Amino acid sequence: MLRLPALLALTLTLAVGSVTASSASAAPPSAFPQAEGGLRQAALADAALRDVVVVGNSVDGTVSFIDSRTYKNLGSIDVIPDLDDVLGAMDPFRRAAYEIVKQQAGGDKFVDDAHVSPDGRTLYVSRGNLGDAAAYDIASGRQLWRTAVAGLKADHATLSPDGKTFVISAITDSKAQTMDTATGRIAGEFPTGTYPHENMYSANGARIYNMSIGITSFLKAFNFLKGTKQVTVADAKTLKVVRKYTFDVGVRPAVITPDEKTMYAQLSYLNGFIEYDLVTGKTVRTVEMPFSAAAGAMNPDDYPQNSAHHGMAMNAAGDKLCMSGTIDDYTAVVSRPGLTTDGFVHYPQGSLPYWTVTSPDGKHCFVSLSNRDEVSVVDYATAKEVARVKVGDFPQRERVAKLAEGALGGLTR
Incomplete structure (x- = not known):
């Protein structure tokens, strides 16, 4: 499909041609204006944006795009087309480190996080065990750049509101690094706690919040070593x-919360969440959620990466929380400020609900069921599941984005 500049250039050519043709052959005055209008409409359609939920299929090394209104899987893009080249270029030390990271992660985990540029045409990916970030032109699937992060593993990432900065956790190096999205060049960094994990911008874009989890391979009894x-x-x-x-x-x-006064957070080993006052730096409330029968019998050292609950989102109105009960195989919808549970969506044992994100309309919660290769869609208002979408192998992180209609042709269905 033609890009917008190409379409405009072609429109201009036709407009000039219409003057010449009118003089030479007395073509009907409406003939070329109709063609010009059609090209303009095509250009607008190409540039139109569709609300989507972006799903990183970690084991597949693909990213799926779900239409957030119809719940249709629009297709996916391969984000490890260079896998053999990257592995082949590793020296013996780096390859040994890769295998250790792979073992600790429970296997190949190629997509840790994925975000889309504001114009809906470029995909930025944190490539987990490969320890790098890469950018792709969605319409063609072409890799635009690849940059290694500090240390051995790339973790959670976020994109600045203006789309110019990609922030990524260099998890084994205790820092968050920023990349220029135009070039992939590392532009800066800041120190974090041990094993930095999630990154997020404040609502006004002025601050970056980074959450660290400590070394997950140590047993709970050795928490002081984490x-x-x-x-x-x-x-x-x-x-x-x-x-x-x-x-x-x-x-x-x-x-x-948008005013940056309150944080709701899940903590390692906690089967629930906390309400935390960011002004005073104190926990206000701790909410414990019910264990499933299988989860209640688990040893905390068997929790996946120390997580009992892993995945939290808030609706647009700010009065509901959605959280995935990772070891319990449920999604819970909780009302605030009372923090009372509205209801649960239960999944088959072993589904591993691992992340949640609020849809662009603010009314639904998308939950990745990692072991089922599915995404569950939960209605905030009813606490009921309204759809289930099949995606790739081990869907992990989800993000909301806008996808350019002109880029849809680059997706594999």
């Missing part, structure tokens, strides 16, 4: 750390 578990707040422009909040255990997925 390192510093904290929330690090950095100025988004200068990357200067402006505040730290220290915790006894790792900070898992979290949501922060």
Whole structure:
């Protein structure tokens, strides 16, 4: 499909041609204006944006795009087309480290996080065990750049509101790094706690929040060896750390209210979540969720990456929370400010609900069921499942985005 500049150039050519043709052959005055209008409509259709949920299929090494209104899987894009080249270029030390990371991660995990540019045409991916980030032109599938992060593994990432900065956790190097999305060049970094995990921008884009989880391979009894578990707040422009909040255990997925006064967070080993006052730096409430029969019998050291609950989102109205009960195989919808449970969506044992994200319309929660290769769609208002979507192998992180209609042709269905 023609790009917008090409279409405009062609429109201009036709417009000039219409003057010449009118003089030479007395063509009907309406003939060329109709063609020009058709090209304009095609250009607008190509540039139109569709609300989607982006799903990183970690084991597949693909990213799926779900229409957030129809729940249709629009297709996917391969984000490890260069896998053999990357592995082949590793020296013996780096290859040995890759195998260790792979073992600790429970196998190949190629997509840790994925975001789409504001114009809906470029995909940015944190490539987990490969320890790098890469950008792709969605329409063609072409890799635009690839950049290795510090250390051995790339973790959670976020994209700045203007789409110019990709923030990614260099998990084994205790830092978050920023990349220029135009070139992939590392533009800056800031120190974090041990094993930095989630990154998120404040609602106004002025600050970056980073949550660290500590070294997950140590047993719970050796929590003191896991390192510093904290929330690090950095100025988004200068990357200067402006505040730290220290915790006894790792900070898992979290949501922060737009006024930046309250954080709801899941913690390592906690089958539930906390309400945390970001002004005073204190936990206000701890909410324990019910264990399933299978989860109640588990040893905490068997929790996946120390997580009992892993996945939290808030609806657009700010009065509902959606969280995945990872070891319990359910999604819970909780009302705030009372923090009372509205209901549960239960899944077959072993489904591993692992992440949640609120749809662009703010009314539904998309939950990745990693072991079922599915995404569950839950209605905030009713706490009921309204759809189930098949995706790729081990869907892990989900993000919301806008996809250019002109890029749809590049997806594999």
